[in-house]
């Protein structure tokens with residue numbers, strides 16, 4: 203099992219991320235930066251920590267933007283244990299102040315749920331996003347740690363530690379609601395970009411404005427700290443794609459398209475309104491690591 207599935211026995215079993223040797227450079231810098239501001243991060247979740255996580259999960263903003271934390275995931279020990287083991291395991295991380303033995307924030311990563319074949323067919327871009335970013339992530343700060351510009355560091359360190367401790371090289375997507383300006387600020391600060399936008403409904407606590415307890419919002423899915431988009435190619439043009447990769451480019455985004463057939467190309471096809479022969483293909487967007495990524 204690549205992700206952990208059980209609580210650790212006690213706080214003494216938590217793993218201080220500053221002691222994880224193979225964490226990447228960007229994660230190391232984020233952890234050093236947190237340390238200089240008086241915070242440390244740990245991998246793991248003990249029963250005592252779970253109690254504090256439950257308290258934070260009931261905090262107003264967490265209930266507004268991540269209601270399932272307080273209603274399903276961290277209601278009590280039993281639900282916390284079940285959550286930890288779910289979907290092939292979840293990797294919890296804790297943010298604690300150096301001087302106080304308390305949880306000031308938590309985050310986690312794990313595998314994204316695969317859409318059913320019907321859903322994947324109905325929303326191929328979402329399907330591509332999940333294939334490209336098979337990891338999912340979540341971030342919550344207690345109000346005591348808010349407004350200090352550390353959320354982006356929590357996000358960066360969480361992803362780097364996931365790769366160092368559990369699933370090397372996993373690509374992890376981020377999600378936020380369009381109305382969640384702080385989360386958006388944090389993800390932008392982590393050099394991520396929005397790659398998928400979906401109008402949808404979400405539960406809300408603002409019952410005076412939304413008496414039904416749901417409101418329209420926009421779900422953003424972000425990639426994580428990827429570079430500016432530079433070059434493009436078609437997925438079927440593997441030679442060009444490989445050439446970009448050999449130059450140091452990384453895959454940034456995949457989008458479904460149709461393109462004109464090359465002469466002599468023998469593939470499934472259809473004729474567009476102009477009478478041209480086309481085929482479905484995937485547009486591959488490549489980019490180079492940005493200076494921001496390196497400066498974190």
Ligand SMILES: CC(C)(COP(=O)(O)OP(=O)(O)OC[C@H]1O[C@@H](n2cnc3c(N)ncnc32)[C@H](O)[C@@H]1OP(=O)(O)O)[C@@H](O)C(=O)NCCC(=O)NCCS
Pocket residue numbers: 263264267268339340341342343344347348349350351352353354377378382383384385386387388391
């Ligand atoms: C999302 C969350 C982790 C962000 O932490 P935070 O301490 O509130 O945010 P920060 O102070 O680090 O601010 C994040 C960024 O948003 C910007 N920001 C904050 N308030 C803003 C506002 N009203 N308008 C525009 N930008 C804003 C900040 O300037 C900061 O950017 P910077 O670091 O580049 O300066 C925290 O608010 C939280 O736990 N919310 C509840 C749970 C949640 O929504 N989680 C996210 C979904 S997974």
